[in-house]
Amino acid sequence: MPALIREATLMVRAIDLFCGGGGSSWGAQAAGAELVGAVDAWDVAARTYSDNFPGAVVVNTRLSDESGPEIFGDIGQVDLLIASPECTHHSIARGAKPRCDESRRSGWYVMRFIREMRPQWIVLENVAMMRNWEGFRELKTALEDVGYLLTIQTLDAADFGVPQARRRLFIMGELGRKPDEVTVPPSHPLPASTILDxxxxxxxxxxxxxxxxxxxxxxxxxxxxxxxxxxxxxxxxxxxxxxxxxxxxxxxxxxxxxxxxxxxxxxxxxxxxxxxxQLPELRRAMGFGLCPRTGREYRLEYGSRRDRVKILGNGVCPPVMQHVIECLTGIGCSLARAA
Known part of the structure; x- marks a missing residue:
């Protein structure tokens, strides 16, 4: 790995596909990434994201097989791609509703971005049951064909200082190097009582x-x-x-x-x-705290109460993504191992 990657001052330039309200990006930002682009189909989520990442190019559109980097214009080199494809139709939470083929294919919509931008690192996040999706193995093979070595783990937010049990699948990839597995930091799970006003x-x-x-x-x-x-x-x-x-x-x-x-x-x-x-309590339950880099609080200002609950419930717990990005990029835990 180039020595520069081990510099704690390195700024990793990142984009977030299927960004929602920005939970993944909030964690990536805390890890040292600069978010330069994001896309989401829901206008309320896109506005929320823009509010929290004013320096990013935020595109409000629905991705498809044809979608690619041109939607962002000229944003320059991208080092890290984060994506959380729609998970509704991989999850037991969907109940008995019919499956939507387009939603289940959404994992493929990242491929043009990856092939053409060739970021050094990728992180795809989804519900743990994505492993059972019939396209999962093909997607894994497609990523490997581009040159990514992959580490796939299921992580529980409760193991990362989040007062919520939330298991999610993380596909972590790096060009030319297999990422180390993410190690769970020594901690005691935080009880639900800690989120209450x-x-x-x-x-x-x-x-x-x-x-x-x-x-x-x-x-x-x-x-x-x-x-x-x-x-x-x-x-x-x-x-x-x-x-x-x-x-x-x-x-x-x-x-x-x-x-x-x-x-x-x-x-x-x-x-x-x-x-x-209430919303402040739910925000704590997702692990949103002050960003250690900017000192800002996560803003959740747009849409109805139901919309804002949906943004949180669809999100990624920032402390988990922060830990993943720190370990993957060499800043943080990988840097500590090299010391």
């Missing part, structure tokens, strides 16, 4: 409000029966998570989705009250 910050209603759906009330009763009165906990407000419908605050939050689904049951003067988790 101070009691009384947000209004809450009686947990057994007469308008409460009976299924929700049953999940609340189950939590109280298990933990006892006076113990706060989280409940799945809509649908079910196939894990009992509630969880204690002593464990990392279960995986956030694009739906506004987690509520906090708290006790006030001996009465259980319920409120939904």
């Amino acid at each position: 101070e009691p009384g910050t947000w209004p809450a209603k009686h947990a057994f409000d007469e308008r409460r759906a009976e299924a929700t009330a049953e999940r609340i009763r189950a939590g109280i029966a298990e933990l006892g009165e006076g113990e706060d906990f989280l409940v799945v407000y809509y649908s079910s998570d196939r894990a009992g419908g509630w969880q204690p605050l002593t464990r990392p939050l279960r995986t956030l989705t694009t739906l506004d689904r987690f509520g906090l049951v708290s006790w006030v003067e001996g009465i259980p009250r319920l409120r939904m988790l």
Whole structure:
């Protein structure tokens, strides 16, 4: 590996395809990357990304097999390509809805960018079940044919200081060199209690409000029966998570989705009250903190509440991507190994 790559001052120029609101880029930026381009089909996500990365060329369009680097204009050399192709139709979260062939093919839409830009490093992120996609092996072979040696790992955000259990697949590639596997840093998982605002910050209603759906009330009763009165906990407000419908605050939050689904049951003067988790809490659950390079806070200003929950639920936890990029590019953990 060239000596320059081991310099902590090296600025890695990066683009982010299927960028969403910029979770991957927020982590890459913290690792030392300069985001110069991004693309997403959803206008709310593209505006959110632009707000957080004003120096990047952000394109609001839907990628296809024909899409390539020309959409960015002349942005110069790109060292790192990050992509999070649409994952809805690889995931069990899709329920019984029919599969969409275009969404499942979206992993291929990165190939023209990779062949023509030939970045030194690539990171493709998706749900762990992408391994079961029938095109997965072909995509892997196509990347290898371009010259990338690959390391493929499933990583859990809870192992990287994120107070959420969130397993994702990372395909990491480098031209001419097989990336080392990402090692999990020594840490203790952060519990869901660490994301919560101070009691009384947000209004809450009686947990057994007469308008409460009976299924929700049953999940609340189950939590109280298990933990006892006076113990706060989280409940799945809509649908079910196939894990009992509630969880204690002593464990990392279960995986956030694009739906506004987690509520906090708290006790006030001996009465259980319920409120939904709020956007600042969900942002913490994804691991968004101040960017160590810019000192800025991640901004989530556009769209409805539902839109902003969707942006977070579709996102990548920045601390995980930060660790991946640091190790992959030689800045960070690889630099430490060489010392």
